[in-house]
Amino acid sequence: MDNVIIGLEIHVQLNRLQSKMFCGCSTAYQNSEPNTHTCPVCLGLPGSLPVLNRKAVECGIKVGLALNCTIEEETLFYRKNYYYPDLPKGFQISQYDFPLATKGHIMILGDDGAERDIRINRAHMEEDPGRLVHAGTIDKAKYTMVDYNRCGMPLLEVVTEPDLCSPKEARTFLDKLKSILEYLDVFDGSLEGSMRVDANISLKGGDRAEVKNISGFKGVEKALSYEITRQKNLQRRNIKVVQETRHFDELRSITVSIRSKVGAHDYRYYPESDLVTLHIASWVPGIRATLPELPDTKRERFVKQYALADDHAKSLTSDIKLANFYEAVVAKAAPKLAAVWIADVLKGELNYRNLGIDEFRPEHMVDIVQMLEQKKITEDGAVEIIRSILDKKGGSPEEIVKSMGLGKAGDDAVQKAVREAVAESPAAVADYKAGSERALNFIVGLVMKKTRGKASPGEVHDLVKSEVEKC
Amino acid sequence: MLLELKASLRSASAEEYLCRLFEKIEKSSLNAFTTLAREKAIEQARQFDKNPGQGLMAGVPIAIKACISTIGIETNCSSRILRGYVPPYDAHVVERLKAEGAIIMGKTNMDEFAMGSSTETSAFGPTKNPWDQTCVPGGSSGGSAACVAGGEAPCALGSDTGGSVRCPASFCGIVGLKPTYGLVSRFGLVAYANSLEQIGPLTHTVEDTALLMEIIAGHDWRDTTSAEKGSYLAGLKGDVRGLKIGIPKEYFGEGVNTEVEKAVWDAVSVLENLGAKWQEVSLPHTRYALAAYYVIAMSEASSNLARFDGLRYGLRQLGEDEDWHTTFSEIRAKGFGPEVKKRILLGTYALSAGYYGRYYLKALKVRTLIKEDFQRAFKDVDLLASPTMPIPAFKIGERINDPLSLYMADVFTVPINLAGVPAVSVPCGFAGRLPIGLQLMGPHFGEATVLRAAHAFEAATPFHERTPEVV
Numbered sequence: 030m031d032n033v034i035i036g037l038e039i040h041v042q043l044n045r046l047q048s049k050m051f052c053g054c055s056t057a058y059q060n061s062e063p064n065t066h067t068c069p070v071c072l073g074l075p076g077s078l079p080v081l082n083r084k085a086v087e088c089g090i091k092v093g094l095a096l097n098c099t100i101e102e103e104t105l106f107y108r109k110n111y112y113y114p115d116l117p118k119g120f121q122i123s124q125y126d127f128p129l130a131t132k133g134h135i136m137i138l139g140d141d142g143a144e145r146d147i148r149i150n151r152a153h154m155e156e157d158p159g160r161l162v163h164a165g166t167i168d169k170a171k172y173t174m175v176d177y178n179r180c181g182m183p184l185l186e187v188v189t190e191p192d193l194c195s196p197k198e199a200r201t202f203l204d205k206l207k208s209i210l211e212y213l214d215v216f217d218g219s220l221e222g223s224m225r226v227d228a229n230i231s232l233k234g235g236d237r238a239e240v241k242n243i244s245g246f247k248g249v250e251k252a253l254s255y256e257i258t259r260q261k262n263l264q265r266r267n268i269k270v271v272q273e274t275r276h277f278d279e280l281r282s283i284t285v286s287i288r289s290k291v292g293a294h295d296y297r298y299y300p301e302s303d304l305v306t307l308h309i310a311s312w313v314p315g316i317r318a319t320l321p322e323l324p325d326t327k328r329e330r331f332v333k334q335y336a337l338a339d340d341h342a343k344s345l346t347s348d349i350k351l352a353n354f355y356e357a358v359v360a361k362a363a364p365k366l367a368a369v370w371i372a373d374v375l376k377g378e379l380n381y382r383n384l385g386i387d388e389f390r391p392e393h394m395v396d397i398v399q400m401l402e403q404k405k406i407t408e409d410g411a412v413e414i415i416r417s418i419l420d421k422k423g424g425s426p427e428e429i430v431k432s433m434g435l436g437k438a439g440d441d442a443v444q445k446a447v448r449e450a451v452a453e454s455p456a457a458v459a460d461y462k463a464g465s466e467r468a469l470n471f472i473v474g475l476v477m478k479k480t481r482g483k484a485s486p487g488e489v490h491d492l493v494k495s496e497v498e499k500c
Numbered sequence: 501m502l503l504e505l506k507a508s509l510r511s512a513s514a515e516e517y518l519c520r521l522f523e524k525i526e527k528s529s530l531n532a533f534t535t536l537a538r539e540k541a542i543e544q545a546r547q548f549d550k551n552p553g554q555g556l557m558a559g560v561p562i563a564i565k566a567c568i569s570t571i572g573i574e575t576n577c578s579s580r581i582l583r584g585y586v587p588p589y590d591a592h593v594v595e596r597l598k599a600e601g602a603i604i605m606g607k608t609n610m611d612e613f614a615m616g617s618s619t620e621t622s623a624f625g626p627t628k629n630p631w632d633q634t635c636v637p638g639g640s641s642g643g644s645a646a647c648v649a650g651g652e653a654p655c656a657l658g659s660d661t662g663g664s665v666r667c668p669a670s671f672c673g674i675v676g677l678k679p680t681y682g683l684v685s686r687f688g689l690v691a692y693a694n695s696l697e698q699i700g701p702l703t704h705t706v707e708d709t710a711l712l713m714e715i716i717a718g719h720d721w722r723d724t725t726s727a728e729k730g731s732y733l734a735g736l737k738g739d740v741r742g743l744k745i746g747i748p749k750e751y752f753g754e755g756v757n758t759e760v761e762k763a764v765w766d767a768v769s770v771l772e773n774l775g776a777k778w779q780e781v782s783l784p785h786t787r788y789a790l791a792a793y794y795v796i797a798m799s800e801a802s803s804n805l806a807r808f809d810g811l812r813y814g815l816r817q818l819g820e821d822e823d824w825h826t827t828f829s830e831i832r833a834k835g836f837g838p839e840v841k842k843r844i845l846l847g848t849y850a851l852s853a854g855y856y857g858r859y860y861l862k863a864l865k866v867r868t869l870i871k872e873d874f875q876r877a878f879k880d881v882d883l884l885a886s887p888t889m890p891i892p893a894f895k896i897g898e899r900i901n902d903p904l905s906l907y908m909a910d911v912f913t914v915p916i917n918l919a920g921v922p923a924v925s926v927p928c929g930f931a932g933r934l935p936i937g938l939q940l941m942g943p944h945f946g947e948a949t950v951l952r953a954a955h956a957f958e959a960a961t962p963f964h965e966r967t968p969e970v971v
Binding site: 117 | 567568569575577582585587588589591686687688689690691694695721722723724725799800802803805806807808809811812813824825828848851852853856860
């Protein structure tokens, strides 16, 4: 899309941590009763004081390094002051000057098919506010309830430069970011509200609108697409786009203007003196040493080490679990064949069922790839085995082969079936001789029927062709 | 005195002693308490009488300022907005006192949220000075000082943000210590200006203050700014021979009541006679201290008091709420008194974009200069001596409508909070019936020396022995 400028602020819950940012409350509040994962500190009761979860800062630094950022010598926390019912202290402990990490970049595949760097402006730590539950839609709710379970969850806010050019690119960027975060084992994207996005979007020459608090990647794409349409229509009618904050209404897939939290957005940032300045430069070497291999590096290695096509390598490394699954399989099976079956077939079957890779055991994939290599099963048979396992019909691949009769027919049986089928189809043979290549398909179908699908259609086609030509 | 009391309670009855105190409080016109924990306290005294424990404060009652959290006892900071707020947790200092067997009698009156030097801004009416009930007891810990001076409690805890322990100690003729910033955990102290304040004891004697410091000082993991304690009782009775005392010239002269000035110089002579030496020193940035103090304190207050919105605790109108902004604005308009509102407004202004650099940042720079003044002075001398307050207690109503003259009274106490150093006020004479306080200041964590000098002075003078005739 032309003339579209998008910048993102992504709030990532560091939800693989055990405890909240400034207190000992557990981070595992999902599926709990409202307001049960709280204490005087995260409720901001009078007299309570924050105590920094050092591990949260370590995770933040880890992410900063993975995003190719500069880690500051010293970092400190600020108070961001505003009144909102989800914020029990009337301020949020956040960062302002001297954030954890600045000036990074990550590479994505742009809409034009070329890879390019998206610049990261900064990454800083803050505490998550509570959650408001509106009775109805935000603009018409009669009342609102507050749940403070989420309050104090460690958040990392990643701010990009306005380098993205379309909703699709925004999505691509978010997928890449999520992949990196999961590689680092600091983030579980499967939990509700674990990644929330504020998107700044403008058309070239126009003012920008900020769409706040979009949950889910599909939501980001939808909200941005709606905003582009809205802003284009305003432009067409010669109405100025006003700089404002908007809310994405998921149910209606539209954005609506909301009253801003503070009139002029003056958050009165000032240093939080209940916490001390952290000299983090000395933490960096130790943390850098724990950095795992990241998606881009792993992808390059897969291409080199396993001689994979770049597409397959990219697909397999997009998700750390999938990459680990692949490497567990290739320890015992042919790398290229395994890549095809995992990236092209298994991934599709999983997506279709909305399942994760955890639902499939690497040993089973090893069996399937080995049986394919040894021509014990056909490709159709392999697909059947995968589906049977995912649909939880039970049994190992070998057992499924036996019980479903998926074993490949022996050469003799196939030859016999071919001879019979050709003899039974004089009309088709005549058509072929008259120049209709497609006439062979009828005979191939007949052979497949006779062998009950246990023959490979490609091989059968070749056999039928040579048999017909003998006639 | 507390040590003798503790010993006597073992042969007599803690319950009887406590009941006498409560009777006195009920008949009293001082208005020193906002909340009494009579039943709980008496039950605890009964337990002690049956089975006296071994704690440092076993069986000894203590009064706690209304801004220090006590589980199950209303902690309202003498504000309407916290009416009915009963903390679900104890402040660190309260935990420590309880662990040593102390009995919490109740909560003492104070200037609303500790904003004042006279206890007149309390939502529950002013506390009266036991020496002259037409006078203020000082503030903001006026209730704590008045109940000790008036014989309603043997000791109390206050908090000192800009003199709030030392000022009432001086006006009520007792001992009050503002410890080094970080020596006593602030966990559970309802914040007014969190970078300045410390909890401190108010007692009849220096030894009692040292005893309380043995209990309440020390590192607490829940307050990141807290540090390890020293030893206060052991070396208390040492002499002051050779001790070098600095007399800051900026703390004498214009604005200081002549009787006060004379009493303080007499006190210096007493210390000289005991073997100490004195010399004049200069703290050149003293004249900027008040302005810097009020900018910092009010700025922090505007943020610290933002949490009081009536949503989770405290004052709330029953019935239909308006929208969020209207509702919390109404609650704050009703809940806060005029002094608190004034400080929140001024602090909000000082932190606002465009003013931050001119006010808050500049005040922080002044703060650094003042800290350096003290560091320089303590290279040459061991202690500094000055009047605690430039005047004796003033009349109730005399200054409350003249904020500048009220704020001016803090001129010798606020620099200590800006510098974070410890200072004690000990009785050093009388102006008519009204007590005068001597302020002894030490370097960071110099409490042992400060208390030793104060003890030597006390032992050589009769002022602490006089008690007011409270009718």
